[in-house]
Amino acid sequence: MKFRTALLGAAAAFALAPAAHAERGADGEVKVFYYQAVSTLNAYLSSGTKDVEAGSLVLEPLAGFDQDGQMFPRLAAEIPTVENGGVSADLTSITWKLKEGLVWSDGTPVTSADVKFTWEYCTHPEGGCAQGAKYEGIASIDTPDDLTVVVKFEAPKPYPYQPFTGGTAPILQKAQFEACLGAAAASCTEQNSKPIGTGPFIVTDFKVNDVVTLEANPNYRDPAKPAFGKVTLKGGGDALAAASAVMETGEFDYAWNTQINPEQQAQMEAGGKGTFVNAFGTLVERIEINMTNPDPALPEGERSTVKHPHPILTDANVRKALSMAIDRQTLVDVGYGGAGRPTCNLVPSPAFQASDNTECLTQDMEGAKALLEGAGWTDSDGDGIRDKDGKKLSLVYQTTVNPVRQDFQALVKGWWNELGVEVELKAIDPSVFFGGDAASPDTFQKFYADVEMYANNFDGTDAEPYMSQYLCDKIPGPDNQWQGENINRFCDPAYDALLKELSTTAGIEARGAMVMKLNDMLTKDTNVIIPLVDRGRFSAKSNTLDGFVMNSWDTELWNAQDWTRVK
Amino acid sequence: MLSFTIRRLLAAIPTLLLISLVIFLLVDLAPGSPLSDIPLTVPPEVRQKMLAAMGADQPVMVRYVLWLKQFFWIEPLYGIDALFGTDFAQGAQRIISWQSKVPVFQIIGERLPQTLTVVGTAYLIGVLIALPIGIYSAYRQYSWFDQAGTFFAMAGFSVPTFFTGNILILIFAVNLGWFPTIYDTNLTVTDWASMKAMLLQMALPVTVLALFNAAEISRYTRSSVLENLGQDYVRTARAKGMGEGKVLLKHVLRNSLIPVVTVIALGLPTVFGGAIVTEQIFKINGIGAALIGAINVSDLPTVQTITFIFAVLIVMFNLIADILYGILDPRIRYD
Amino acid sequence: MTESVPPSAPPSAPETVSAAVARAERVRGPWADVWAQFRKHKGAMLALITLGVLALVCLAGPLVWRIDPNFIESDTVKMFKMRNQGPSLAHPLGTDQLGRDMLARMMFGGRISLAVGTVAMLVAIFIGTTVGVIAGYFRRLDGLLMRLTDLFLALPLLPLLLVMMFLFRDSIASTLGPRLGTFLLIVLAIGLTSWMQAARVVRGEVLALKEREFVLAARSIGTPSRRIITRHILPNVLSPVLVAATLGIAAAIITESVLSFLGLGFPPDFPTWGRLLYDGIAEIRTYPERVMWPGIAISLTVLSVNYIGDGLRDALDPRIRGR
Secondary structure: OHHHHHHHHHHHHHHHOOHHHOOOOOOOEEEEEEOOOOOOOOHHHOOOHHHHHHHOOOOOOOEEEOOOOOEEEOOEOOOOOOOOOOEOOOOOEEEEEEOOOOEOOOOOEOOHHHHHHHHHHHHOOOOOOOOHHHHOOEEEEEEEEOOEEEEEEOOOOOOOOOOOEOOOOOOOOHHHHHHHOHHHHHHOHHHHHOOOOOOOEEEEEEEOOOEEEEEEOOOOOOOOOOOOOEEEEEEOOOHHHHHHHHHOOOOOOEEEOOOOOHHHHHHHHHOOOEEEEEEOOOOEEEEEEOOEOOOOOOOOOOOOOOOOEOOOOOOHHHHHHHHHOOOHHHHHHHHOHHHEEEOOOOOOOOHHHOOOOOHHHOOOHHHHHHHHHHOOOEOOOOOOOOEEOOEEOEEEEEEEOOHHHHHHHHHHHHHHHHHOOEEEEEEEOHHHHOOOOOOOOOOOOOOOOOEEEEEEOOOOOOOHHHHHHHOHHHOOOHHHOOOOOOOOOOOOHHHHHHHHHHOOOOOHHHHHHHHHHHHHHHOOOOOOEEEEEEEOEEEEEEOOEEOOOOOOOOOOOOOHHHOEEOO | OHHHHHHHHHHHHHHHHHHHHHHHHHHHHOOOOOOOOOOOOOOHHHHHHHHHHHOOOOOHHHHHHHHHHHHHHHHHHHHHHHHHOOOOOOOOOOOEOOOOOOEHHHHHHHHHHHHHHHHHHHHHHHHHHHHHHHHHHHHOOOOHHHHHHHHHHHHHHHOOHHHHHHHHHHHHHHHOOOOOOOOOOOOOOOOHHHHHHHHHHHHHHHHHHHHHHHHHHHHHHHHHHHHHHOOHHHHHHHHOOOOHHHHHHHHHHHHHHHHHHHHHHHHOHHHHHOOHHHHHHOOOOOHHHHHHHHHHOOOHHHHHHHHHHHHHHHHHHHHHHHHHHHHHOOOOOOO | OHHHOOOOOOOHHHHHHHHHHHHHHHHOOHHHHHHHHHHHOHHHHHHHHHHHHHHHHHHHHHHHOOOOOOOOOOOHHHHHHHOOOOOOOOOOOOEOOOOOEHHHHHHHHHHHHHHHHHHHHHHHHHHHHHHHHHHHHOHHHHHHHHHHHHHHHHOOHHHHHHHHHHHHHHHHHHHHOHHHHHHHHHHHHHHHOOOHHHHHHHHHHHHHHHOOHHHHHHHHOOOOHHHHHHHHHHHHHHHHHHHHHHHHHHHHHHHHHHHHHHOOOOOOOOOOHHHHHHHHHOOOOOOOHHHHHHHHHHHHHHHHHHHHHHHHHHHHOOOOOOO
């Protein structure tokens, strides 16, 4: 609702004073706060979302995503499709046409050679490119003329838009980065912190992990934009300080990712200096069930591997009961407020691929108890914990150190205790949990616990790579240094078959229907994944900043060229 | 004294080498990965390539030797080049942060000014407050001044800075709006207006830190002066009719300062290291904040370089404290 | 839980003194003078009472106030009514964001914080004094030990603690149980990383003491080093050690709070004052009292300990007594 009000407000302001913003740089300075400070502006070497977003003020991809997840051309003249002949009928190539007359901020023309170079830069074997997955499966790139780029794939690609779209895959200037290929990428400090781009702003000063100062790009393609002549992108601190700097003290115009607790959201909003803006994407906080046995008594190398199925969680009734006992709305009210909403889906949006699975939204404690009772899990020895065949319903529940997650742990533990399940809680430092170090026992991949909670999402709107994480051959284990993505050790031939079909199907509707089916197989059919909260992007915006539109499909700064100051 | 200094300096070299190795191994052993901040959407194969590009997949000893070479040879060459416009380094690989891909010394250069201004000022003010309070408190033991001074010092030390800091921010910056909550590192003092802005943004962190530092130092000062006031030489001095001021300032002070000097000298490296917690609360992007940030993302080259520089400073200030000991207290002989 | 926590030392400090007093009244030994002198220090006496009350509430309080600090109402409608309450008769300190009773949490947290603070301080002081005395007294070991001190001072505390927790957590937890294991580990980790200041100061004292007449005299009549140290050096370094100890207990409680906040402390459903304070800061704008309770508890405790140390120092030092 707030989001819509903000939009209407923006539209109204625009209608009233259209002439006031018609000059580049007329609105002075805009101050932006990223509490995780910016490390580099080169998305290909980035260490997180914050860098990608900051870089998007300067560097642009061929096409971006708008607030509804619809693709729109940035450097490209139009979006290639099978209908307009841009995508070949056999789905093995896509032809992008650049806009005419585009120039870099240094005044030189943007050509197809820059696009091809970007692909070479990111796929260089020694470059360590963070966005390598965006360029997978490309056989070659042809540049028949200065404005045409033909991307040829090794195999038919039903979704050919991965390369060069979205803030994670911007185009670099060949002339600037030519000397930075491969191992040299990291030592190109000047280039990485002051890239030459096509975006609305250019970097004037870059202090690592601290502050980036930018000014309007004199060669930006729309002569009337951006309205702001200067951007200060400050970093450091925490979400609370970030929110406060916009909503309470008014020191900043916009603060990224201001996840704070619901009471404080309400209090800060009452101050009247700013509003929180949210938009929902694909980030889902979930409890993952371990289908294998994490018992510490098992020899190292066999713990949590497919050799030993989980003694209690392989019972589908137990998994279902665990899900039924959770009150998701309470979790949202306690932890996220406007930044979350309850969900039963792994893929909650966009609409064309979101399953209408809402059964889990109402807590059903009695139903869950009856389900366990019926499945033979009873409290036979009177200690309050259900058991069956000498196996107790006792779980280790791990997550990262994070105040909201610890509250969730405490609440869920309460519900599960009521259900007759014993729960031991464990919280792990996030740098260890997500660190992927094969020697550490505490990574989420190793999963030395019965259930674990974290959030994950996918890039852009295409869910195929995301769903393919749950294939049988992606199960982590000692043989692949625990690097698989199938965290639950879920394995179902029917799932694998359906995913294979998805990888050869074109057409948004058909693909969406398949994603829904895959989603249901993981959630409501088997409860191998217990989705909890659909976490939106949640940022703070000053009331004096106009034209800001929240976007959960691309970077939040995607339309910085349209921002203006309320007069 | 000179030969003692030289001997200690020589002895410091193996110590520092050992320290650098221990730090390297420790940081390396510590759990965590430089890739933990990368979104989960990045697949494992890409992660492996990123690690390889950082050189993080090399054996520890290889990385250590490379770091030694970079720290003691290549970085000084770049330093000389920067000073004299020469080109000795010839583009050799510098120590580069894994997280930001920027030379670590560039980061330190960017961070040093704000750390020195805020933490340095706070330390100086802290010492300037602490010495008179400590001395006078001891001289007038159990007087109301002593009681008040003691309470002030105790309170300064007892209340955690992240408690006082947050409360000061809530009252003075958020509710009253007198001070900014975010420290502006781009601000340079050019005129009265910017001077005022600078003082305003420094006010809260300097207050918190200065109180904390003053508390500790004034305790040591008081305790040390008290000790000396009971010594025979003080009685002798008084007995021969020397004025109280002279007794206190000339005899007692000189002797009491010995342990105080140690405490002050030992605390000085923290000026460079920044008060990590305070920098965090007041959003000052100084060296302490850089170190914490690097530890959080397991940015090994940055952590290693910054902590090693701390180590060098600590060893240096220990040496300075020892030399001052010798100057101030002739009873201690270094032979 | 009570039995797995080692007896905390704050109550034992007054016990030692009062026991000593009882003895002193019979023989009128040096401890009587100490006690008499200590009683003159109003601040220290007040602090002793404050700390005694605090410790008593934390230790004996849960016997009277029988609410489980981790109890969450599992009926969500009731739970929501119980959240974020202000002080009332049912909950004198209010409830937290999950409706848990703050008084029960404060008492529970106090036990842990007090125990961690004292034991960690004792570990640090023991190591620090030993190293300081040996380094100051035996010149041959001085260089080596002081380099060791430098080494520890120069080590980055945070990664060191991380490594210790990482390497030993599982093995200790499996032999001693997760809570006692974590307790010992935290205490040792804090102790092992905070003894250096004490060592430096003690060494400085010893260096000066060694050249003093009474030590030279003792040595000239052939007193063995061990005896010189125990009879002449140690009693004379007691006052700097006490100052260091009082300052150290403050640091230990604060370090524990920082550890709790990094997730390296006790399990999340195991509140300590430091953790409560840290959790409260996230809510400081809406419920400032949630910061105030643990903040005041920590400050009062540390303040009291500091005052007691101060009083003891004055009372123990014969040279400044009666001035």
